[in-house]
Amino acid sequence: MAAGDRNAVSIELGHFALILACAIATVSALAGLLLWRSGQRLAQVLAQASILQFVLVAVAFLAVVQAFVTSDFSLKLAVDNSHSLKPLIFKISGVWGNHEGSLLLWILILVLFGALVAVFGRRLPADLLNLVLGAQSLLVAAFGGFTLFTSNPFARMSPPPLEGSDLNPILQDIGLAIHPPLLYAGYVGFSICFSFAMAALISGRIDQAWARWVRPWTMLSWIFLTLGIAMGSYWAYYELGWGGWWFWDPVENASFMPWLAGTALLHSALVMEKRNALKIWTIFLSIITFSLSLLGTFLVRSGILTSVHTFASDPTRGLVILTILAVLIGGAFLLFALRASSLRQGGLFAPISREGALILNNLFLATAVGAVLVGTLYPLLLDALAGTTISVGAPFFNLTFGALMAPLLLVLPFGPLLPWKRADLVAAGQRLAGAAGLAVFLTILVSALGGISISLAPLGLLLGFWVTFGAFAELIERGRIGRIPVGESFRRLVGLPRTIWSTALGHMGLGLTVLGIVSVTAWETELVTTLNPGETAELSGYTLAFDSFEQVPGPNYMADTGHFTVTAPGGGAKTLEAERRTYVASGMPTTEAAIETYGLSQFYLQLGEPLDDTHVVRIWYKPYILLIWLGALVMAGAGVLSLTDRRLRVGAPQRAAKPALEPAE
Amino acid sequence: MKRLLSLFALLLCLVTAVLAVSPDEMLDDPVLEQRARDISAGLRCLVCQNQSIDDSDADLARDLRVLVRERLVAGDSNAEVEQYLVDRYGEYVLLNPRLNNHTLILWIAAPVLLALGLFALFWAIRRTPTKTGEVGLSEDEKRVLAELSGGGEDETRKG
Numbered sequence: 001m002a003a004g005d006r007n008a009v010s011i012e013l014g015h016f017a018l019i020l021a022c023a024i025a026t027v028s029a030l031a032g033l034l035l036w037r038s039g040q041r042l043a044q045v046l047a048q049a050s051i052l053q054f055v056l057v058a059v060a061f062l063a064v065v066q067a068f069v070t071s072d073f074s075l076k077l078a079v080d081n082s083h084s085l086k087p088l089i090f091k092i093s094g095v096w097g098n099h100e101g102s103l104l105l106w107i108l109i110l111v112l113f114g115a116l117v118a119v120f121g122r123r124l125p126a127d128l129l130n131l132v133l134g135a136q137s138l139l140v141a142a143f144g145g146f147t148l149f150t151s152n153p154f155a156r157m158s159p160p161p162l163e164g165s166d167l168n169p170i171l172q173d174i175g176l177a178i179h180p181p182l183l184y185a186g187y188v189g190f191s192i193c194f195s196f197a198m199a200a201l202i203s204g205r206i207d208q209a210w211a212r213w214v215r216p217w218t219m220l221s222w223i224f225l226t227l228g229i230a231m232g233s234y235w236a237y238y239e240l241g242w243g244g245w246w247f248w249d250p251v252e253n254a255s256f257m258p259w260l261a262g263t264a265l266l267h268s269a270l271v272m273e274k275r276n277a278l279k280i281w282t283i284f285l286s287i288i289t290f291s292l293s294l295l296g297t298f299l300v301r302s303g304i305l306t307s308v309h310t311f312a313s314d315p316t317r318g319l320v321i322l323t324i325l326a327v328l329i330g331g332a333f334l335l336f337a338l339r340a341s342s343l344r345q346g347g348l349f350a351p352i353s354r355e356g357a358l359i360l361n362n363l364f365l366a367t368a369v370g371a372v373l374v375g376t377l378y379p380l381l382l383d384a385l386a387g388t389t390i391s392v393g394a395p396f397f398n399l400t401f402g403a404l405m406a407p408l409l410l411v412l413p414f415g416p417l418l419p420w421k422r423a424d425l426v427a428a429g430q431r432l433a434g435a436a437g438l439a440v441f442l443t444i445l446v447s448a449l450g451g452i453s454i455s456l457a458p459l460g461l462l463l464g465f466w467v468t469f470g471a472f473a474e475l476i477e478r479g480r481i482g483r484i485p486v487g488e489s490f491r492r493l494v495g496l497p498r499t500i501w502s503t504a505l506g507h508m509g510l511g512l513t514v515l516g517i518v519s520v521t522a523w524e525t526e527l528v529t530t531l532n533p534g535e536t537a538e539l540s541g542y543t544l545a546f547d548s549f550e551q552v553p554g555p556n557y558m559a560d561t562g563h564f565t566v567t568a569p570g571g572g573a574k575t576l577e578a579e580r581r582t583y584v585a586s587g588m589p590t591t592e593a594a595i596e597t598y599g600l601s602q603f604y605l606q607l608g609e610p611l612d613d614t615h616v617v618r619i620w621y622k623p624y625i626l627l628i629w630l631g632a633l634v635m636a637g638a639g640v641l642s643l644t645d646r647r648l649r650v651g652a653p654q655r656a657a658k659p660a661l662e663p664a665e
Numbered sequence: 666m667k668r669l670l671s672l673f674a675l676l677l678c679l680v681t682a683v684l685a686v687s688p689d690e691m692l693d694d695p696v697l698e699q700r701a702r703d704i705s706a707g708l709r710c711l712v713c714q715n716q717s718i719d720d721s722d723a724d725l726a727r728d729l730r731v732l733v734r735e736r737l738v739a740g741d742s743n744a745e746v747e748q749y750l751v752d753r754y755g756e757y758v759l760l761n762p763r764l765n766n767h768t769l770i771l772w773i774a775a776p777v778l779l780a781l782g783l784f785a786l787f788w789a790i791r792r793t794p795t796k797t798g799e800v801g802l803s804e805d806e807k808r809v810l811a812e813l814s815g816g817g818e819d820e821t822r823k824g
Binding site: 244247248249250351359360363364366367370371374375378382386388389390391392393394395396399400403404528529530608609611612616 | 691709775
């Protein structure tokens, strides 16, 4: 028990570190928000306090990780969520595979972002930095307190049991190791935008420099959230075993809404930075985006979204969380209502201009957020107010969300081609003629080859191709491709600001995702059948042979394994293994689908339950499904590219002077 | 982590070893079977979380799938099958809520939001002098214009 004793010390040390971090955060919040006019000296103290908060929470987090890794079952959390036989990676990821541990991870990322602002924000005006770090510390204090008082990850168990009850088997996957930290980094990153918005409202000062500071943080969070959502979607796709990749589940919507709002914020902050307009709207979006992130993390967690009844199972926790959300979000909006009118307006715009296009983007994205929010919460409200239960599922969301996205995708390629202030739609249209022609041609070609299985498929294809190719129009224009020698075009393209490349890539990524969605929705094929070893089945030209079946033990489960061979239409056989697992500790069954990738398409195989001495086998052919996630990766990559742009690295002037002559780009 | 919770919920449906549509349930007539699949995709598995009976592995979902196929074999139209299930299980069984007094707000919410946004935008543009982008206005003139135009576009777009 020597190891256990050492752990006992580190667990209590971690517990103490978390308490200390909360105490420091409370003081920082009070000092930052009340004494923000104190200037540089306070800013230095707050910056150091923010870094200290991060160090302390990191110590707390590592203490829990250590208990999981060494299977120290005197920690109740480890008992409930770990098992000594579990592979190391899942012991670590098990730390955040539960309520208490995931809260701790959430707070760790919150203080990490606070520390990053403290380190990289040295050139911020002291007043602004005081307010931002104060607001950030307020969040740490609120959620740290919530963790300590209602969901303490450091609760002990005496005497410690010999073995833990294991992590939910479906969560024992590399997906859990990556997905929640990414998603949380996205959610929590928006807290910086929120804190900046609070600072602007309290100080009454907001200018183009503000937008320039906020945009990289928004971009960073947006990148994480994009990756987190894509990763979650792919995880569900291969882990849940029937190849669905988006379900419009309330929990999914909860992560999707901050993404939509964050996307709108990225674009509106651009207008503010370049044109000094949309100030109040940008502040509003900053508050909304983080509020939706909080909603995503906690309202869902409290159980109120999925079922009113699970909420009652832990009334203290739910009530406290609701109170914190109400105070934070309500307080932010109250502040907004009181102070927004004092912010000086600026910037005028003509409808046909870059800023006009960006406003249209915001209109559709904000409406989409509203539509998803209403669809997600409406059944709950109706049940509470009228006692009627209805379901709002995928068909509803596909219809309303699709109807809002179609016009957005239609006008999207025009946006980057319109200059600021005043633009010529016809000129932009001429530059897009090539992309439009190509999109129409390919849509006709693909529809002719694939057949029209869904009447809306050609429209979806057209929009997907249009956005994908339209994204390149600005690059072609800027590089003068085809009008000057290739070498010179190349030099021009390389010399373009990275933000232009990032815009083009980001929009292209969206187009690719749309194409993937349309393709798999319209042309996926499926076969459900029974097979015995030795028999074959055929789907979309692929031949599947069931070679053998065996039962093999895994580290902490028993597996029924089917060995298959799949032969592609052009020849070339690959062997596949699909499993059904039963986990020893919990007795829970899971399925491990076998997936074979052909280019961007996938062949998806699931071994079903035995049926009258034979095996149920489900196979799908999913054409171009990888485009969905590839598009998301391209979007995230475009975000990274934009973060490396010189103009962001150089930083903004202390106070934006009158808008200098911005190059129209 | 959101995914995590949905996984927990889906897990409730996974504890029974039966998985989604099974060959022994399927109808021999491919047209009828396809209709059954289409209908199933729009019906909620009542004991699951936001899963259609077509995807769900719960025993109840299986019963409903069999029921849908029985009604189709008996000659019901798609709408009649849906109505049959609504009569038995209530509107809750439909994943795509039908338009009625209770769901009116749900269905008109998105169009109304969009219309409000468009109206606000239109109003803001009307209030903004159209020549703002002209070359030749000095910064001071722009500032004066900005002050004259008062609220500007931002406030109107809150809704």
